[in-house]
Amino acid sequence: MTESLQIQLKKGVLEMCVLALLSRGDNYAYDIAARMAEAVGMGEGTIYPLMRRMQNEGLVTTYLRESSGGPPRKYYKLTKSGALALEAQIREWLAFEAAVQKILGDIK
Amino acid sequence: MTESLQIQLKKGVLEMCVLALLSRGDNYAYDIAARMAEAVGMGEGTIYPLMRRMQNEGLVTTYLRESSGGPPRKYYKLTKSGALALEAQIREWLAFEAAVQKILGDIK
DNA sequence: AATAATACCTTGTAAAACAAGGTACCTTGT
DNA sequence: ACAAGGTACCTTGTTTTACAAGGTATTATT
Numbered sequence: 001m002t003e004s005l006q007i008q009l010k011k012g013v014l015e016m017c018v019l020a021l022l023s024r025g026d027n028y029a030y031d032i033a034a035r036m037a038e039a040v041g042m043g044e045g046t047i048y049p050l051m052r053r054m055q056n057e058g059l060v061t062t063y064l065r066e067s068s069g070g071p072p073r074k075y076y077k078l079t080k081s082g083a084l085a086l087e088a089q090i091r092e093w094l095a096f097e098a099a100v101q102k103i104l105g106d107i108k
Numbered sequence: 109m110t111e112s113l114q115i116q117l118k119k120g121v122l123e124m125c126v127l128a129l130l131s132r133g134d135n136y137a138y139d140i141a142a143r144m145a146e147a148v149g150m151g152e153g154t155i156y157p158l159m160r161r162m163q164n165e166g167l168v169t170t171y172l173r174e175s176s177g178g179p180p181r182k183y184y185k186l187t188k189s190g191a192l193a194l195e196a197q198i199r200e201w202l203a204f205e206a207a208v209q210k211i212l213g214d215i216k
Numbered sequence: 217a218a219t220a221a222t223a224c225c226t227t228g229t230a231a232a233a234c235a236a237g238g239t240a241c242c243t244t245g246t
Numbered sequence: 247a248c249a250a251g252g253t254a255c256c257t258t259g260t261t262t263t264a265c266a267a268g269g270t271a272t273t274a275t276t
Contacts, residue, residue: 020213029223045226045266046265049226067222069272070221073222074223093208099147100201103129104128105132122233137255152254153234153237154233156256161232175253219275222273223271226268228266231264232261232263234262236259237259238255240256242252245249245250246247
């Protein structure tokens, strides 16, 4: 296997999911958090440090838009680099999934 | 989804794999570590605290056997409780896998 | 005016994977 | 006899990071 995949898994699975969501269209953290909460039980407090990290890594850019109700939303947009990162992480995820599947084997 | 699945994922994926390995037969930490290193890149330093934890949780018991070469091996054996934990964790893993797959969706 | 929903963010805590090191046993080569 | 290397155990310190809990501000609803 590649190298440090659990790190990639631990650090990467949420990041990958956020990247995947953004690949379908720009979105703001509060909504991303809600979707991730429903899907995999992520808490809201997790999203903001994560988005900050992703922005620092150049995976996303941001812009502000007013909301119909409530404070302005900070939308996140995938960069080219982010799209590439998504592809790479999907490959890693699939490899990890396969490795686990292999260990689980016939137990299923 | 259930409740705190990332916690279960983070804390659980390695534990699940070790349980799965042990379900095929007793084994000792050094060998488990080697298999896990090959499969998912786990480091040796990770296995001993993990096995300790699993023993404290009652998932495994241990016994010593001499080795043909080198120091005696501490074998780990799955308990009934460990087997049940394995089943539960597999169910959680499959649910998590499905959730991620759903988020990845058509990107694949 | 007060409440609730939206939406942003920060801080402190806890878990745990890892790297790096350390101990000790046994075999093999010289 | 001795050194080197593989086996196998374990510990410590660092870093990462998800989370809970809280805090702020805006707008709509009552």
